[in-house]
Amino acid sequence: MSENTIISFENVSKSYSDGTQVLKDVSFELERGKFYTLLGPSGCGKTTILRLIAGFMEPTEGDIFFNGKKINKVPANERQVNTVFQDYALFPHLNVFENVAFGLRIQKVAEAEIKQRVEEALKFVNLAGYGVREIPEMSGGQRQRVAIARAIVNDPEIILLDEPLSALDLKLRTEMQYELRELQQRLGKTFIFVTHDQEEALAMSDEIFVLNEGNIQQSGTPVDIYDEPINRFVADFIGESNIISGIMVRDFVVSMNGQEFECVDQGLNPNEKVDVVVRPEDLELTSVEKGKLVVTVDSQLFRGVHYELSTYDEAGNEWLVHSLKQADVGAKIGLDFDPEAIHIMRLNETEEDFDKRLESYGAESDEK
Amino acid sequence: MKNKGSVFSLIPYYAWIILFVIAPILLVGYYSLLDLDGNFTFANYKQFFTSVYLKMTLSSFWYAFLITVFSLLISYPAAYLITRLKHKNLWLILIIIPSWINLLLKTYAFIGIFGNKGPINAFFEKIGLGNQQILFTDFSFIFVSVYIFIPFMILPIFNSLDKLNPALMDAAKDLGASRITTFRRVIIPMTMNGIKAGIQAVFIPALSLFMITRLIAGNKVITLGTAIEQQFLVTQNWGMGSTIAVFLIIIMFIIMFLTGSKEKGDAQYGKNK
Numbered sequence: 001m002s003e004n005t006i007i008s009f010e011n012v013s014k015s016y017s018d019g020t021q022v023l024k025d026v027s028f029e030l031e032r033g034k035f036y037t038l039l040g041p042s043g044c045g046k047t048t049i050l051r052l053i054a055g056f057m058e059p060t061e062g063d064i065f066f067n068g069k070k071i072n073k074v075p076a077n078e079r080q081v082n083t084v085f086q087d088y089a090l091f092p093h094l095n096v097f098e099n100v101a102f103g104l105r106i107q108k109v110a111e112a113e114i115k116q117r118v119e120e121a122l123k124f125v126n127l128a129g130y131g132v133r134e135i136p137e138m139s140g141g142q143r144q145r146v147a148i149a150r151a152i153v154n155d156p157e158i159i160l161l162d163e164p165l166s167a168l169d170l171k172l173r174t175e176m177q178y179e180l181r182e183l184q185q186r187l188g189k190t191f192i193f194v195t196h197d198q199e200e201a202l203a204m205s206d207e208i209f210v211l212n213e214g215n216i217q218q219s220g221t222p223v224d225i226y227d228e229p230i231n232r233f234v235a236d237f238i239g240e241s242n243i244i245s246g247i248m249v250r251d252f253v254v255s256m257n258g259q260e261f262e263c264v265d266q267g268l269n270p271n272e273k274v275d276v277v278v279r280p281e282d283l284e285l286t287s288v289e290k291g292k293l294v295v296t297v298d299s300q301l302f303r304g305v306h307y308e309l310s311t312y313d314e315a316g317n318e319w320l321v322h323s324l325k326q327a328d329v330g331a332k333i334g335l336d337f338d339p340e341a342i343h344i345m346r347l348n349e350t351e352e353d354f355d356k357r358l359e360s361y362g363a364e365s366d367e368k
Numbered sequence: 369m370k371n372k373g374s375v376f377s378l379i380p381y382y383a384w385i386i387l388f389v390i391a392p393i394l395l396v397g398y399y400s401l402l403d404l405d406g407n408f409t410f411a412n413y414k415q416f417f418t419s420v421y422l423k424m425t426l427s428s429f430w431y432a433f434l435i436t437v438f439s440l441l442i443s444y445p446a447a448y449l450i451t452r453l454k455h456k457n458l459w460l461i462l463i464i465i466p467s468w469i470n471l472l473l474k475t476y477a478f479i480g481i482f483g484n485k486g487p488i489n490a491f492f493e494k495i496g497l498g499n500q501q502i503l504f505t506d507f508s509f510i511f512v513s514v515y516i517f518i519p520f521m522i523l524p525i526f527n528s529l530d531k532l533n534p535a536l537m538d539a540a541k542d543l544g545a546s547r548i549t550t551f552r553r554v555i556i557p558m559t560m561n562g563i564k565a566g567i568q569a570v571f572i573p574a575l576s577l578f579m580i581t582r583l584i585a586g587n588k589v590i591t592l593g594t595a596i597e598q599q600f601l602v603t604q605n606w607g608m609g610s611t612i613a614v615f616l617i618i619i620m621f622i623i624m625f626l627t628g629s630k631e632k633g634d635a636q637y638g639k640n641k
Contacts, residue, residue, distance in 0.1 A: 056538055076541045089539035093557045102553070103543035154543065 005068070006032045006157060006190050007053060012062035014048050022048045024214040025062070030192070032157075035184045037193045037201040040211035041237070046194045049211075050160050053192065055079045067157075082151035083160040087167065088143045090135045096122070096146050097131035103154040121153035124183070141172045148180075152187060161193045165200060177203050198238045202226060210234050218351055230354045231345050235277045242283075242319050246276040246344075254344060257315040261292065265344040267360055275345040280308070280320040282341035285327060291334015295319055297327045311335070393617065399610035412611035421595075425615070428591040432574035435513045439570050440563070442514065443521035450522075451529045460526060467519040475583050478512045479503060482584075509585035513574060520573075521566040528562025529555075564627040571627075572620050592616050 007030040014023040023045045030036055038046035051057045052064060055076030063070050071079065082103070090099050100118045109117070122128050125145035130138075138146065144164060151159050161180070165173045181204045184191045195201055201208050202222040210217045210225060210233075218230040229235035232243055246256040251266035256276055268274065288294055295311035298318075302308075309321040311333070319335060327333055346354075403409040415421065450459045466474070480486055482502040489499050502508050532555065540550040556563075578593030592612055599609030 054538075054542060056541070076538075077544045077546055081542075083539070083542045085535050085539055087533070087535060089533065089535035091536060091539070091554060091558075093554075093560075102540070102545075106544045106549055106553075150543070 004031045005029045006066065007192075008065045009049075009052075010063045010065070012052065012059045012064060014045075014052065014057065015060045022214050023052075023059075026214070026216055027062075028209065028216060028219065030190060032190055033188050034206040035181065035191045035193065035204055037195060037205040037208045038211060039195060039198060039201040039208050039237070040217075041196055043213075044211040045214040046196075046211050047162060050083070050162055050192065050194050053158065054081055054083050054160055080157045081160060082154050082156040082158075083162060084144075084147045084151050084164045086162045086164065088147040088164075090143055090146055090150070092135050094135070095131065096127070096133045096135065096138070099135065099146055100131075100150045100153050102150065107154075117153055118149075121149040124152065124186075125149045125179075140168055141176065144168065144176060148183070152183075152189075156189070158190045158192060159187075161191060163195055164193075165195070166197070173200075180204060202238070210237060212237075216351070218354075228343060228358060229277060229345065230349065230351060231347075232275050235275075235343075235345065240280050240320055240322075242278045242280065242317075244276045244278075244317050246274050248272045248274050248344060252339075254342060257313065257317065259293075261342060262339040263342040263344060264339050264361070265342070267357055268344070268346065273347060275347065277343040277345060278319075278337060278341055280322040281306075282337050283319065283321045283323075284336045285309075285321065285323050285325050286334045286336045288332055288334045291336055293319065293335040294332060295335055296332050297329050300327060300329055396610045396613045396617070399606050400614050402607045404605060404607065409607075412607045415608065416611050416615060421612070424590055424595055425592060427589070428575055428593070431510070431513075431589065431591060432571050432577075434510055435517060435574040436567055436571045438510065438514045439517045439521040440566065443518055443525055443566065444563070446518075447522045447526040447529055450526060456530070460522075463522055464519050467516075471516065472579065474516065475512065475580055478508070478515075478584060482508050503584065504586035504588055506585070506589065509581065509589055512584045513577060513580055516580065517570040517574065520569040524565035524569065525559060525562040528559040528565075532558060568624060568627050572623055575619065575623075576616055 009026050009028050012023060012026045013021065015021045022043075026045075026049070038049055040046045048057065052059055055071070055074060055078075058072055064072055066074075066079070066081075091102065094102070097118055100121055101114050104114045104117060118131065119128065122131060125148050127142065127145050127149065130142070130146075135143065135146070147164065165176050165180075168176060177200060180191070180193075184204075193200075193204065202225075205222055207219060208222055208225050209219045212233050218225055218234050220228075225234065226238055229238060229241075235241045235243055244256050246254050248265070248268040248271065249255050249260060250270050251268075252263060254261055254263050254265070254274065254276055293313055295313045298310045298312055300307055300309050303322075306322045306324055307326055309323060309327055311319045311321060313319060321335065346357075349357075400412055401408055401410070403411055446463070450456050450463075453459050481488060483489070484499060484501075484503075486502075488502060492498065492500055536554055536558070537550055540554045545553060575591075576593040576596075577591060578597045581589050581591055581594050582597075592615070596609045596612050596616070599605045599612065
């Protein structure tokens with residue numbers, strides 16, 4: 001455990017009394033001052049991790065460490081962690097100022113200091129002067145900020161955010177993404193953000209943990225996870241992708257539907273069955289003659305920034321294409337892509353093996 | 369013109385209000401200004417401000433206050449417990465059901481239980497405490513009244529507790545509040561409307577109790593309720609009875625006003641806003 005580790009989970013499992021297991025032997029370490037995102041579909045265990053860190057739950061097995069100290073049984077009110085709840089959970093009987101001051105009043109902080117710190121926190125979230133407002137008078141976005149101010153005013157080491165943007169409309173959500181990211185960088189605190197929205201995760205995080213069915217599927221920077229998903233689940237959950245079964249014929253050559261393609265992956269067993277990922281934006285429209293793939297355009301949607309084409313090859317595989325160019329529905333077109341656009345995923349590969357394999361590419365290309 | 373339908377549909381309501389609410393109050397006011405011979409007088413009001421009636425008012429207040437306090441002390445924890453049970457609606461019904469039984473019947477049941485030959489005295493004699501006078505004491509009066517009023521206190525408190533968003537309790541804990549602090553700073557203030565409604569539902573009827581007072585407390589406890597009964601049925605002094613009733617009505621309005629809940633933000637307290 002390094003000096004910089006603030007939270008670490010060691011083989012943590014959580015089951016409910018009815019036998020359902022929501023976390024299965026999860027281990028990870030979080031570093032101080034970074035923006036982490038726990039990403040996954042509902043029921044994947046991401047909120048459970050958050051509640052374990054906040055102290056609303058105890059792990060069934062395994063240990064949780066905070067600054068190197070085991071905190072399994074430390075109750076929530078004694079942890080230096082504050083939460084921004086999904087529905088904000090602001091106290092409706094208190095005004096904005098008193099909501100933010102709630103934690104400080106419990107710590108019996110002097111009145112003058114409370115006043116100063118609350119006003120500072122409100123200024124931080126751009127709500128200076130809103131102290132006397134009642135909660136029902138505030139809009140969704142403003143309530144969101146009050147909830148954030150209420151968390152940061154206590155100067156916690158970690159701030160947990162439980163899908164705090166899900167109740168906001170799209171425009172406000174995007175705005176708040178920028179604000180949250182900026183706030184985290186200004187405060188320099190550890191943020192742990194829970195969401196099922198992959199765009200949010202990609203936009204804000206230093207590191208993303210993708211969870212499914214109580215397991216961490218993959219962790220890494222947004223770019224790593226987007227470009228090098230470990231398996232079908234991650235590739236499908238993060239962004240849109242074309243996932244086709246293939247066979248790794250030999251190093252640098254993969255075969256899909258009997259057609260061989262050049263790729264940059266190596267070190268797999270010859271003729272191993274693999275999943276092949278090609279992102280829709282890496283596919284380029286071209287003439288039938290020039291295309292590596294020949295497909296028929298099935299439908300076309302205008303998405304604003306690009307056209308989204310649903311196309312089918314002769315074997316019946318769907319290829320989603322994001323293109324700036326328009327195509328005719330029903331026409332045959334060619335699709336072109338670089339060898340780098342192909343990403344090979346081994347079936348049932350652990351994250352450890354996957355990381356080793358990726359590192360080995362780097363090492364070899366360095367030797368060249 | 370387009371409101372014609374709603375005007376007609378309101379007629380039964382207004383008729384009811386005029387016949388059974390406003391007219392009786394006016395009649396009570398009118399009778400309170402008459403003396404025994406039917407002459408117009410303010411003597412009844414003058415008499416009310418003598419020590420006998422003021423003492424009676426005070427003692428009424430005192431008993432109603434005790435009944436309300438004990439009901440609240442029992443009902444709040446009970447309601448809190450019920451909201452945390454698995455089959456909370458079933459438990460609530462079990463508490464509500466006794467309030468459907470006729471009041472007189474329940475009162476007589478207590479006369480049997482507390483009486484000299486009742487089970488409690490039989491038990492006292494068995495363990496060598498001897499026969500005790502339980503009936504016709506302050507204790508038995510308050511005990512039976514509290515028993516009868518508990519459902520009316522539990523119901524509004526239960527409703528306000530049940531509406532509490534559990535995330536607020538988590539939020540309080542997250543911000544460093546212990547269980548007691550959470551209770552004091554979040555749960556109590558947010559269920560204040562339920563508490564006030566419960567106090568209204570208990571204090572006001574308790575102020576004018578007369579049947580339980582007569583049957584359980586005998587002539588030991590004299591409240592405004594028993595005084596009114598006495599003036600009307602025994603002394604036949606309708607004027608004085610009405611005067612006491614007028615003051616009772618005024619007191620009720622004052623209490624309603626004091627415990628009246630501010631509507632502001634009430635809906636926001638709930639889970640389903």
